Amino acid sequence: MxxxxxxxxxxxxxxxxxxxxxxxxxxxxxxxxxxxxxxxxxxxxxxxxxxxxxxxxxxxxxxxxxxxxxxxxxxxxxxxxxxxxxxxxxxxxxxxxxxxxxxxxxxxxxxxLAEARRGAARGKSRAIFLTLGTGLGSSIVFDKKILKAETSAWELGHVPVVLKGRKCGCGGRGCIETFVGNRYLLKRYKSIRKGYSEAGDVEDIYKKALKGEKAALRVWEEFSHALGIFLSGMINIFNPQAIIFGGGISGAFKVFKPMVLKEIKQQAMWPHLKGLKLLKAKAxxxxxxxxxxxxxxxxxx
Ligand SMILES: [Zn+2]
Structure with missing residues (x-):
């Protein structure tokens, strides 16, 4: 073989x-x-x-x-x-x-590629893939193929969404990654819950949100607002059949999926939403x- x-x-x-x-x-x-x-x-x-x-x-x-x-x-x-x-x-x-x-x-x-061939996007000809963690990694499958350029490309995480925004790891400013990356979520949680000094991580904020803690829920609402608006732009460009969420933060998928979907429905062009699915990675x-x-x-x- x-x-x-x-x-x-x-x-x-x-x-x-x-x-x-x-x-x-x-x-x-x-x-x-x-x-x-x-x-x-x-x-x-x-x-x-x-x-x-x-x-x-x-x-x-x-x-x-x-x-x-x-x-x-x-x-x-x-x-x-x-x-x-x-x-x-x-x-x-x-x-x-x-x-x-x-x-x-x-x-x-x-x-x-793994998700497209044998995971959550199997059989789909157009899909957007996100790996949520310290950064926001991404890829795009179009016509069942990963789009190719001179570089590995498809750095959706480094699409700027705010003029003169926060400095990003890529050297630019105001990238979507600076609103949805691990470090930012933890910092935001600490600023809402003043006095919170536990050495928690994003999984901690996810678990707290599931229990209904207000500060944690607010962090995921803000995360979903930013990600949902951003993804609407990507949906308007690529008309994907699925968006696949992987990486560490995808553990919180259950919490943020309905919130992200709500933002997308308000912002994206409606013909592009037909048949669109938000799915958790599974390969x-x-x-x-x-x-x-x-x-x-x-x-x-
Ligand atoms: Zn960047």
């Missing part, structure tokens, strides 16, 4: 697995990302991984990288949370360690699976 090696390169963990041509993960390994931070270690360890899985007939390697990449050249422009990887020709360097082709894309595109091992599918589909092109 022809299989692929999928690598989900995250800030905390690197997850690697053997993926079949349906995107199912057959075997996987987890590694701590800081151990891979040095480039030469990263390269040699990917080489070792192939040897480690030598019982499988691996045809190609797919990598979902946490940053902006050039998908055609397989090079990295930069990784916002990992220093030292600026303008790095990853594919070219890996070629010395591997005897199979390598394909690289942004992690949000890889997640979207198992989406990062590894999507990276494997990236390798498979890139081989076929």
């Amino acid at each position: 022809k299989v692929f090696l999928g690598i989900d390169w995250g800030g905390t963990y690197i997850k690697a697995g053997v993926v079949d041509n349906q995107g199912i993960v057959l075997e996987k390994r987890f590694f701590s990302s800081p151990d891979f931070r040095k480039k030469n270690i990263f390269l040699t360890r990917i080489g070792f991984l192939l040897k480690d899985f030598k019982n499988f007939k691996i045809q190609a390697v797919g990598i979902g990288a946490p940053g902006i990449v050039n998908t055609r050249k397989g090079s990295i422009y930069y990784l916002p949370n990992i220093k030292g990887w600026k303008n790095f020709p990853l594919k070219q360097k890996l070629a010395k360690y591997l005897d199979v082709p390598v394909f690289i894309d942004n992690d949000a595109n890889v997640f979207a 198992k091992d989406a990062g590894i699976s999507g990276a494997g599918l990236l390798a498979k589909e890139s081989m076929n092109n």
